[in-house]
Amino acid sequence: MKHLLSTKDLSRDQAIHILDVTEDMAATQQREVKKLPTLRGKTVVNLFFEDSTRTRISFEAAAKRLSADVISFAAKGSSVSKGESLQDTAQTLEAIGADVIVVRHPVSGAPELLARSGWIDASVLNAGDGTHEHPTQALLDAFTLRRRIHGDASRGKGLDGVRVLVVGDILHSRVARSNVWLLSTLGAEVTLVGPPTLMPFGIDAWPVDTSFDLDDALASKPDAVMMLRVQSERMNAAYFPSAREYSTLWGLSAARFGALPETTVVMHPGPMNRGFEIASVAADSPQSTVLEQVSAGVSTRMAALYLTATGADL
Amino acid sequence: MAARTVLQQADIARALTRIAHEILESARGVDDLVVLGIPTRGTELAARLAASLAQIGGSDVPVGSLDVTMYRDDLDRNPTRGPAPTEIPAGGIDGKTVVLVDDVLYSGRTIRSALDALADIGRPAVVRLAVLVDRGHRELPIRPDFVGKNLPTARSERVNVRLEDFDGIDEVTIL
Numbered sequence: 001m002k003h004l005l006s007t008k009d010l011s012r013d014q015a016i017h018i019l020d021v022t023e024d025m026a027a028t029q030q031r032e033v034k035k036l037p038t039l040r041g042k043t044v045v046n047l048f049f050e051d052s053t054r055t056r057i058s059f060e061a062a063a064k065r066l067s068a069d070v071i072s073f074a075a076k077g078s079s080v081s082k083g084e085s086l087q088d089t090a091q092t093l094e095a096i097g098a099d100v101i102v103v104r105h106p107v108s109g110a111p112e113l114l115a116r117s118g119w120i121d122a123s124v125l126n127a128g129d130g131t132h133e134h135p136t137q138a139l140l141d142a143f144t145l146r147r148r149i150h151g152d153a154s155r156g157k158g159l160d161g162v163r164v165l166v167v168g169d170i171l172h173s174r175v176a177r178s179n180v181w182l183l184s185t186l187g188a189e190v191t192l193v194g195p196p197t198l199m200p201f202g203i204d205a206w207p208v209d210t211s212f213d214l215d216d217a218l219a220s221k222p223d224a225v226m227m228l229r230v231q232s233e234r235m236n237a238a239y240f241p242s243a244r245e246y247s248t249l250w251g252l253s254a255a256r257f258g259a260l261p262e263t264t265v266v267m268h269p270g271p272m273n274r275g276f277e278i279a280s281v282a283a284d285s286p287q288s289t290v291l292e293q294v295s296a297g298v299s300t301r302m303a304a305l306y307l308t309a310t311g312a313d314l
Numbered sequence: 315m316a317a318r319t320v321l322q323q324a325d326i327a328r329a330l331t332r333i334a335h336e337i338l339e340s341a342r343g344v345d346d347l348v349v350l351g352i353p354t355r356g357t358e359l360a361a362r363l364a365a366s367l368a369q370i371g372g373s374d375v376p377v378g379s380l381d382v383t384m385y386r387d388d389l390d391r392n393p394t395r396g397p398a399p400t401e402i403p404a405g406g407i408d409g410k411t412v413v414l415v416d417d418v419l420y421s422g423r424t425i426r427s428a429l430d431a432l433a434d435i436g437r438p439a440v441v442r443l444a445v446l447v448d449r450g451h452r453e454l455p456i457r458p459d460f461v462g463k464n465l466p467t468a469r470s471e472r473v474n475v476r477l478e479d480f481d482g483i484d485e486v487t488i489l
Binding site for chain 1: 384399400430435
């Protein structure tokens with residue numbers, strides 16, 4: 001695998017292979033010595049054109065656990081036109097000798113451009129581009145869910161027949177998109193729930209069901225409920241009348257959580273707006289996988305870095 | 315050129331039984347023994363060897379697997395296969411006599427990786443190496459302690475170990 005740009009172009013076997021490699025990486029993280037010598041002498045550049053704490057730290061931890069050299073590059077607020085700046089930056093990184101470039105960019109398709117433009121030879125890992133995709137987040141979600149369902153017997157398995165609700169701001173969410181493609185590739189049945197204003201156009205063509213009523217959707221007793229973060233940086237637009245109305249209609253409140261079966265897994269990609277889209281009682285319950293998702297993030301990114309940096313067969 | 319069979323099922327079984335005796339002789343019993351196979355064929359050989367050891371030595375021997383993929387020095391040159399699971403028996407390896415088991419010993423690079431991997435997991439008192447076939451052409455100062463068969467080969471030849479669980483037949487061929 002040379003690049004990891006999206007989950008849409010992963011086949012089922014490829015996706016399961018990545019999840020299995022993640023299992024191996026997770027196993028090494030239980031040891032006293034967590035560091036592996038695998039990517040010694042390789043240089044990983046974190047190129048972040050957009051704010052991020054957990055994804056950047058997670059990639060940095062993953063690269064360091066594999067003994068790569070890590071350079072973190074925050075390129076916020078560039079006034080140069082985007083295409084030009086990306087090319088300049090890419091060529092600078094090439095000159096430094098980057099082997100893998102982890103890129104987050106506000107423009108959808110920027111990592112793809114970097115990978116296909118011929119500007120550089122390095123591998124490109126998409127760490128979130130605009131409202132397009134965030135493949136490592138979807139992989140870590142699938143990994144976490146597969147672990148909850150199959151436990152130690154997860155290897156080689158998909159998520160066949162697992163019913164997942166994805167709730168909230170689908171329109172702006174690259175996490176939702178990557179999850180839709182990956183979960184359905186793995187055999188899960190995905191239902192998207194949210195206000196009509198936050199549903200993307202053309203959703204009919206997606207391999208999902210949609211619902212505009214959270215209580216209705218929760219009554220079907222799904223196996224997992226994935227709450228999305230309400231992206232307050234985009235709240236100036238009038239997608240819904242007030243924060244309170246959103247919370248009342250689309251939040252996983254204590255009452256809604258209490259009505260769920262104890263087997264339903266509650267997921268959130270973080271950072272959480274507690275009391276808004278998710279109640280603390282749900283976020284802190286044993287059904288919540290919020291912290292498991294964070295540790296799965298490091299293992300998933302180790303797998304992604306390993307598979308791309310070594311050009312392993314998928 | 316057709317493949318030539320150098321070991322058949324009975325030969326492999328005999329070699330493993332002999333190795334088990336040799337291990338017990340040098341370790342003076344099964345106490346503190348841990349058998350670790352290197353995936354993929356080594357894992358199966360380790361399981362068989364542990365069964366022999368238990369039968370001869372009279373008590374169970376912990377057996378596991380040790381994946382070395384992440385420790386290889388040739389990840390850039392070879393198309394990588396994915397890593398395989400590492401399973402260390404519950405008792406760990408600290409202070410134990412670890413017997414590494416692999417199917418074919420060739421350059422010695424796999425074993426070097428295995429020694430690195432082992433060092434990250436714990437500190438065995440002694441590490442021994444058992445291989446089904448030693449085909450020579452070492453590139454590192456590594457030698458096996460227990461050998462099923464010494465097989466002089468040319469570099470251009472290929473040694474194939476097939477085992478029932480993976481390939482439906484027990485045999486070693488040379489091509």
